Every structure is written in C-alpha cells, then in structure tokens.
Amino acid sequence: MPITELLERNAIQYANDVALVEINPDIKEKRRVTWREYELIQPDLSQQYRREITWHVFNEKANRVANLLLSRGIRKGDKVAILMMNCLEWLPIYFGILKTGALAVPMNFRFDEHEIKYCLELSETDVLFFGPEFIGRIEEIVDEIDEKRILFYVGGDCPSFAENYDNLVSNCSSLSPDIKITDEDDAAIYFSSGTTGFPKAILHNHESLMHAAKVEQNHHGQTKDDVFLCIPPLYHTGAKMHWFGSLLTGGKAVLLKGVTPKTIFETVSKEHCTIVWLLVPWAQDILLALDRGELKIEDYDLKQWRLMHIGAQPVPQSLIKRWKEYFPHHQYDTNYGLSESIGPGCVHLGVDNIDKVGAIGVPGYGWQAKIVDTEGNEVNQGDVGELIVKGPGVMTCYYNDEKATAECLKDGWLYTGDMAEMDKDGFIYLVDRKKDVIISGGENIYPVQIENFLSKHPKIKDVAVIGLADERLGEISAAIIELNPDTECSEEEINEFCKELPRYKRPRKIIFAKVPRNATGKIEKPKLREIYHSKNLVDAQNRG
Template sequence: MPITELLERNAREFPKDIALVEINPEIQEKRRVTWRDYELIQPDARHHYRRDITWHVFNEKANRVANLLISRGIRKGDKVAILLMNCLEWLPIYFGILKTGALAVPMNFRFDAQEIKYCLELSETDVLIFGPEFVGRIEEIVDEIDEKRILFYVGGDCPTFAEDYDKLASNCSSLSPEIEIKDSDDAAIYFSSGTTGFPKAILHNHESLMHAAKVEQNHHGQTKDDVFLCIPPLYHTGAKMHWLGSLLTGGKAVLLKGVTPKTILETVSNEGCTIVWLLVPWAQDILLALDRGEVKLEDYKLDQWRLMHIGAQPVPQSLIKRWKEYFPHHQYDTNYGLSESIGPGCVHLGVENINKVGAIGIPGYGWEAKIVDPEGNPVEQGSVGELIVKGPGVMTCYYNDEKATAETIKDGWLYTGDMAEMDEDGFIYLVDRKKDVIISGGENLYPVQIENFLSKFPKIKDVAVIGLADERLGEIAAAIIELNPDTECTEQEINDFCKELPRYKRPKKIIFTKVPRNATGKIEKPKLREMYHSSNLVDAQNKA
C-alpha cells in the first residue's frame, strides 16, 4: 500500500484533527491561523507565528497540487523537485507529487546555484517548485534550466521567470486524481549529503516509504495521541521518515523553524510534544543553557515529553548521561541509517537498551545487518569490518549510475561504507567511515573512536578528527576541537586527557576552532580537509 493511501485514510477518519503545525519563532507577534475548511493557505498568512492544517485540508491541498501538475502534462514516472525551507506547504506538495505517480525530488536547501543545476540534470527533473529563499540562486541558472522545466514559485511576489503556485493551485480541483500506484512504482529521488563531492541521486520506490513508516511506529510506539516535534530539514530522509510514524497513526506533528534551547522547550510545552528528534549539537545546547540557568525547566510544561531520540551522527555517551540527569523519565533511542536505506531505522538502539548507549544498536524492524570483510565474508565477533544491511527499504539504485549501484548493492545487501564492530550481545558499534580511516605508521586509526573518546572531556562541545600528511608516518591524527562557550583549555590539558588512549591513537595535533556540520548534523570533513590541506592525500588514499 502506498503512503498516499494513509493520507486519504486520515482525511476520512480524522478530518478535523490537526495534522501539521508550523511554528516560526522569528515572528514576534504571536498571531495564529487555523485552516479547517477548503480555503488555500494564502501568501500573507505565511507571516503568522503559528499556522496549522487538519488532515482533511492536508489531503485537499495535496490533491490540488496533483491536479495542477497533471494539468501541465506531468505523468507517472516524471520528476518534480522541491526546493523549500521547512514550511506548512512542504508535505502537501510532496504528497501531491506522489499522487500523480510522479517522483518527488527533495533538494538540499544549502545547495548553491550550480549544485541545484547539477541535481536537476542528474535526476532529469521536469518541474521545480521553489520558495523565496532561493530566488537569487535560481536566477543565476534560469537561462540554463527553464527551457526544459516548469518553474513554480511558492510565496508572495512571484519572480517574472516563474509561475505563481498559489494562484494556479487555488483554481485546481480538490478531488483525488485517482491514479493507480503500486508498491513497486518509483516514488522519490533523494540526494546523498554531498560530503564526498557532488551528490548521488538515490531512487526509492513506494514500498521503501511505507516500510519507513512501519519501522518508525514499531521502534517508538507512536499512538494517535503522540505529538512529534520535527526540527531537521524535510528534504532529508531522516526528518521525513520519522514523521511517517505520525502519518501512520494520524497523530499531530509540529514543524519548528529555527532552533534555540528556548524555542525548543517553549514549543514542546505549548504544543504538548511527546516525541522530539534532536541532533547532537541541539541537545548539547539545551544542556549548556540549563547548566548556565539561561532556561529553567520549571518554566515549561514538559511532563508529557516521553522520548528523545538522536540520529545522523555518533552520540557521545556523556551527553546521554547528562541528559538523563535533567530528564530522568525520558526514553532514549538512537537510529542509524542512510539515504540509501530510506533514512533512519535499519539499525537502532531500542528504548529498552539504554545500558548500551554508545552502540548504534541492533537490526531494525524488518532489517538484517552483518559486518563483513572486503570479500563480503562475516568477520569474527569483535573484529572491525564493513556494515551491510538488507531489507524492504534498500534503494532501487543510484539513478542512471549502474556502476555505483553495482558497487553498493550486492545480492540484495547494501554496503554502507561504514566500518563497525559487534559486541558479545549482538550490538553494533560504529568505528568510522571506510573512506575516513587514517593510516598512520601502518596502523589503522578510526576517527570516530577518537572523537567519541574526546567528547567525554567536559570542556569540549564538539570534535572532529582528520588525517594530516606527515613525512615520517604518512598521516597523523589531528583533532579539531570546539570548546564550550566561555571555556578556556590548553593543548596540554587535551594531551593529558588522551593519555588514557593507546599511544598510537592519540592526536598528534590539536586545533581549537569551530567544527563545521551540515544541515543534518554530519561533520563536514571534506571542508576540514580542504582547510587544512589534506584533501589530496585522502583522495589518493581512497583510490589506492
């Protein structure tokens, strides 16, 4: 069953229940607007602090999008790209695309003009739907992209080179287009994060999307009464696939635009959020704000908040220990996944396994996982190898890239490129990315292991470890360390702390500066390598 049928079901069974809420803390005047009938969201209403839509209106809007696209010649198998910041329009547009049988192509809002052009061409996109934040970038490339593509603009003051989505959609039918969609039909193209160069186009079918909804609900036990707070970008599989748990149960979800400890706690309190997915830096910021007294828990209604989970990056054990000191009643989970496995959940810790914090966990609902050597044979328990996964959420392929697909999917197994090891209880621990391994004096160093160790040092807010060229050892490990605000620390303090590590694993260079992360929380190691002139070394190592 395609997930579009879940939306239709919710519109029938819970027509007047709130499906989505958008909170925009940047708007000081606390104006609110609710749609409970057939009217379309008007551009000027986007300037409200709080907006919401019911399941009935959500479905009606998706139908209008679908019928608009069909009226312009979009058919099953065509591609429609979405380039929007998180907003109330995002998911109805996504579902409208799916209802036509076309493929939704979400795009990273950090892409520059040339990356946008590259991804439009790579995915063979027919329509681009974009928002006001991207006018300048689209204008740079419009002469190169508009001859072959329809450009729809979402927002007020439509630029001359695009068509006004709001006006056109408002004249379209709100009835379902009734296009037959099968589980095996192509559904969406997602792009890899681009942390290793230009992104790859990752093709998924409808079965993948539906399985993601089942995985999320199975792992976190969502009910109709749960309220999910979504902060990360919807273009990424992580945020959207976690939201699919709300779609499956008909529960409310809240999209928070902009993030500070105060706005997160305020939104959880005001909207009655029960499930919150955080990235490591946001959780750290909340803890620091609590430590400094900048926010006080007693100022908010938080008793209903039952689950905090983290994904997209390794989680320091010290962070969860500190979190449980402030929130002892919280369940905790971490999810591992990649866009090729339709986002989070192919491996997960499980809320009952908090004693295993530090592990990414065990195979998720409907998934299998193994750790293998370069020939694809399982390694001995406790040995390091590559993590591979298998399940209904494995991508169909890298779109129009047979070579990369064959390198990544073998006998139905997805080779993740992540090095891992398994303990005696079957719990999997990430060691590092295969491509990020540092070879120093013949020894393999796994940066994630060193990062996890350093993250326990109380003065460190964030840390990244990369390899730098060394004439004698080939490479040395360098630690880029971001300190907590208003904190002083010396190299010697770090070196003394690292004496607990084996000598060969200790960082040989300490650099105090900010650690760059992308929108989904991943460390931008290519950027660090470029900054510290180690890119060519790593590229040569990867090709060896």
C-alpha cells in the same frame, strides 16, 4: 500499500484533527492567516507565527497539487523537485507529487546555484517548486534550466521568471486523481549528503516509503495521542521518515523553524510534544543552557515529553549520561540509517537498551545487518569490518549510475561504507566511515573512536578528528576542538587527558576551532580537510 493511501485514510478517519502545525519564532506579529479558502486562527504563542491544517485539508491540498501537475502534462514516472525550507506547504506538495505517480525529488536547501542545476539535470527533473529563500540562486541559472522545466514559486511576490503556485493551485480540483500506484513503482529520488563527495541521486520505490513508516512506529510506539516535534529539514530522509510514524497513526506533528534551546522548550510545552528528534549540536546546546541556568525545566510544561532520540551521526555517551541527569524519565533511542536505506531505522538502539548507549544498536524492524571483510565474509565477533544491511527500504539504485550502484549493492545487500564492530550481545558499534580511516605508520585509526573519547572532556563542546599528511607516517591524526562558551583550555591539558588512549590513537595535533556540521548534523570533514590542507590517503587509494 502506497504511502498516499495513509493520507487518504487519515482524511476520512481523522478529518478535523490537526495534522500539521508550523511555528516560526522569527515572525513576531500576531495575526489571522487565510491560506486560500481555509481561515486559520493565530493564537498567542509568545507572539510566534503559527499555522495549522487538519488531515482533511492536508489531503485536499495534496490533491490540488496533483491536479495542477496533471493539467501541465506531468505523468507517471516524471520527476518533480522541491527546493523549500520547512513550511506548511512542503508535505502537501510532496504528497501531491506522489499522487500523480511522478517522483518527488527533495533538494538540499544549502545547495548553491551550481549544485541545484547539477541535481536538476542528474535527476532529469521536469518541474521545480521553490520558495522565497531561493529566488537569487534560481535567478542565476534560470536561463539554463527554464527552457526544459516548469518553475512554480511558493510564496508572496512571485518573481517574473516563475509561475505563482498559490494562484494556480487554488483553481484546481480538490478531488483525488485516479492514478493507480503500486509498491513497485518509483516514488522518490533523494540526494546523498555530499559529506564524502558530490551528491548522488538515490532512487526509492513506494515500498521503501511505506516500510519507513512501519519501522518508525514499531521502534517508538507512536499512538494517535503522540505529538512529534520535527526540526530537521524535510528534504532529508531522516526528518520525513520519522514523521511517517505520525502519518501511520494519524497523530499531530509540529514543524519548528529556527532552533534555540528556548524555542524548543516553548514549543514542546505549548504544543504538548511527546516525541522530539534532535541532532547532537541541539542537544548539546540545551544541556549548556540548562547548566548555565539560562533554561529552567520548571518554567515549562514538559511532563508529557516521553522520548528523545538522536540520529544522523554518532552520539557521545557522555551527552546521553548528562541528558538523563536532567530528564531521568525520558526514553532514549538512536537510529542509524542512510539515504540509501530510506533514512533512519535499519539499525537502532531500542528504547529498552539504555545500558548500551554508545552502540548504534541491532537490526531494525524488517532489517538484516552483518559486518564483513573486503571479500564480503562475516568477520569474527569484535573485529572491525564494513557494515552491510538488507531489507525492504534499500534503494532501487543510484539513478543513471550503474557503476556506483554495482559498487554498493550486491545480492540485495547495501554496503554502507561504515566501519563497525559487534559485541558479544549482538550490538553494533560504529567505528568510522571507510573513507575517513586514517592510516598512520601502517596502523588504522578510526576518528569516531577518538571523537567519542574526547567528547567526555567537560570543556569540549564538539570535536572532529581528521588525518593530516605526514612525510614519515603517511598521515597523523588531528583533533579540531570546539570548546564550550567562555571556556579556556590548553593543548597540554588535552594531551594529558588523552594519555588514557593507546599511544597510536592520541591526536598528534590539536586545533582549537569551530567544528562545521551540515543541516543534518553530520561533521563536514571534506571542508575540514580543505581548511587544514590535509590529504586523506584512503581516498587517494580509492581514486587510484
């Protein structure tokens, strides 16, 4: 069943129930907001800007988007891109695209104008919806992209080179278009994060999207009464696929724009959120704010908050241990996934396996997983190999890239590029990205293992380990360490702490600096290598 049918069902069964809420703490004025013909009441939420829509209105807005696109000649198989920050319009536009049979193409809001142009051309996009934050970037390339594409602007004060989405869509029918969609039909193109190279276009069908909804609900037990707090960007498979659990059950979701420990607690408290998906840096910031007394749990109504889960990157064991000290009643889960496997859930820890924190978990609902050597044979228990996964959420292909597809899709198995090992209980532990492995004096060093160890140091807020070129050893490991605020630490102190590691795993160089992460929380190691002039020999060998 295509995912669009869930929205149609919710619009009937839960017509007047709230589907989506948008909260923007950066907009302070209190006001009534009229969004086309639907007047939304702005309650006093510490003067935060707040909008909401019901399932009935959500579905009608998606239908209007679909009918607008159809009126402009968009047909099944065409591509329609979304370049917008999280907002109340985002998901109705996404579902409107799907209802036409066209492919939704969400785009990273950090792309510069050259990356935007590259991804529009790579995906063969026909229409672009973009928000006010991107006027300058689109203006830089409009002469190159405008001839072949329709540009819809979503926001106030429409630029002259685009068409006003709000004016156009208000005149379109709110009835569902009569377009037949099957599970096998192409549904969306997502772009890889670019942390290991330039973005690839990842093609998924409707079966992938629907399976993501089933996986999320199965893993976290969402009910109609759950309220999901969504903070990460909707262009990424992770945030949207976690929200699909709310779509499946008809529950409410809250889109929080702008993130601080205080705004997270305020939103959880006032919107009665029960499920919160965090990235590692946000969880760290919350713990630091609690440690310093800047946040006090008793000042907020958090008793209904039942689940905190983290995805998108390895999670330090020490972080979860500290979290459980503050929130002993919380369930915890971590999800592993790639855009190529429709985001989170192909491997997950499971809320009942808190004793296995540090592992990414076991195969998720409907998924299989193996750890294999370079020949594709399963390795012995405890040995390191490449993690491969198989299931209904595996991508169809890299769009228009047969070579890259053949390299990672073999007999239905997706080769993830992540190195892992499995313990005697069948739990999988992520060791590192295949391309991030440091080869030092013939020894393979896995940076994630060192990062996990260093993250236990009480003065360290964040850490990344990369390889630096070395004439004698080929590469040496360097630890870029971001300290907690108002904390001092010496290189000697770190070296002393690392004596618990085997000698070959100890960082040879310590650098105190900020650790850059992308919008989905992943460490930007290519940027670090560029900053510190390192040369990754594994990458060089792969290119050769």
